[in-house]
Amino acid sequence: MNEIKIKDLILDNKVLVGPMAGVSDISFRSCVAPLKPGLIYSEMISSKGIVYDNQRTKDMCIIEDHEGPVALQLFGNTIEDMVEAAIYIDQNTKASVIDINMGCPVHKVVKGNGGASLMKDIQLAQDIVYNIVQNVSLPISVKIRTGWDQESINCVELAQAVESAGASLIAIHGRTRSQMYTGSVNLDLIKAVKEAVTIPVFGNGDIKTAEDAINMLEITGVDGVMVARQVMRDPWIVEKIKAAINHETYVDVTTEIKLEWLRNHFLTMCHYLGEDVAVKKMRGLAAQFASGLDGGKKLKAPLVRMQSLEEFDRIVTEYKLEKSEKL
Numbered sequence: 479m480n481e482i483k484i485k486d487l488i489l490d491n492k493v494l495v496g497p498m499a500g501v502s503d504i505s506f507r508s509c510v511a512p513l514k515p516g517l518i519y520s521e522m523i524s525s526k527g528i529v530y531d532n533q534r535t536k537d538m539c540i541i542e543d544h545e546g547p548v549a550l551q552l553f554g555n556t557i558e559d560m561v562e563a564a565i566y567i568d569q570n571t572k573a574s575v576i577d578i579n580m581g582c583p584v585h586k587v588v589k590g591n592g593g594a595s596l597m598k599d600i601q602l603a604q605d606i607v608y609n610i611v612q613n614v615s616l617p618i619s620v621k622i623r624t625g626w627d628q629e630s631i632n633c634v635e636l637a638q639a640v641e642s643a644g645a646s647l648i649a650i651h652g653r654t655r656s657q658m659y660t661g662s663v664n665l666d667l668i669k670a671v672k673e674a675v676t677i678p679v680f681g682n683g684d685i686k687t688a689e690d691a692i693n694m695l696e697i698t699g700v701d702g703v704m705v706a707r708q709v710m711r712d713p714w715i716v717e718k719i720k721a722a723i724n725h726e727t728y729v730d731v732t733t734e735i736k737l738e739w740l741r742n743h744f745l746t747m748c749h750y751l752g753e754d755v756a757v758k759k760m761r762g763l764a765a766q767f768a769s770g771l772d773g774g775k776k777l778k779a780p781l782v783r784m785q786s787l788e789e790f791d792r793i794v795t796e797y798k799l800e801k802s803e804k805l
């Protein structure tokens with residue numbers, strides 16, 4: 479049984495694509511959509527930006543029909559802003575879920591007491607979730623870490639607090655805020671959270687292969703997994719994990735198809751952002767993607783310096799030619 483019910487929403491499968499600021503915009507989500515994750519998260523969206531009627535922030539809330547189920551993720555630190563922003567999303571967007579960011583470690587967000595710093599104030603975190611739940615009809619998910627630092631691990635307590643406030647799903651990245659992305663993911667704590675609540679829990683952190691996902695599921699007993707960085711390098715990880723969960727064999731797509739996907743992502747970005755902005759954004763993304771390709775190192779260096787879509791095509795053609803000569 480792969481379906482997961484969160485409030486009135488049925489997720490088709492147990493593989494979620496996690497939020498990534500600067501990455502999970504409408505073009506990335508549109509291109510990942512055909513791989514059919516159970517749910518894909520937006521990049522974090524400022525509740526204050528919505529409250530102050532900032533057009534750029536509101537544009538981040540736009541979802542197209544072809545995207546499949548999307549969770550729009552909010553960050554903020556006051557009940558008033560978070561509730562007003564959640565009501566805006568509930569009433570004006572095509573979001574399937576509203577997610578509350580309680581895990582973001584970056585200074586810009588935590589210095590304003592948003593993101594992971596909400597883990598330091600469980601009462602405020604609970605009040606934010608409670609008040610949002612009382613005012614919107616969409617299901618609410620919460621994304622947390624294991625705690626602020628090693629001395630203040632409180633994910634179990636926080637998970638119970640947000641569940642009692644009415645949250646419908648928890649995704650937990652198995653690191654503290656202080657760890658950022660260092661050290662290993664603590665599967666014991668993810669397991670403890672899963673055992674402490676009755677709402678679906680998704681385990682997150684360092685899933686790079688289908689085997690990593692199966693490990694996470696088996697060791698922690700979580701209902702599903704959330705993958706973030708690996709989707710940038712290899713979007714087909716979504717299909718690979720789904721196949722492994724269903725005990726199906728997965729045949730990886732060819733490099734040709736992978737590069738077509740990347741080009742389509744680039745074109746989609748040009749459509750939404752214009753070529754100038756898309757090129758700048760694509761440099762970093764293409765480099766990540768190249769690191770997931772066989773012999774991709776060669777591709778990476780020119781891609782981070784490219785100036786246009788035309789140059790992208792030339793670099794990719796040269797790479798393919800060189801690859802075919804080696805066969």
Ligand SMILES: Cc1cc2nc3c(=O)[nH]c(=O)nc-3n(C[C@H](O)[C@H](O)[C@H](O)COP(=O)(O)O)c2cc1C
Pocket residue numbers: 496497498499500501520521522551579580581582621651682683684685704705706707708
């Ligand atoms: C570039 C980047 C941006 C991220 N932005 C967000 C964000 O906006 N909100 C959030 O909750 N987590 C964010 N994260 C954290 C990821 O969602 C995820 O929890 C983390 O990368 C661990 O999962 P992974 O090992 O599968 O990447 C970001 C991570 C990266 C690498």
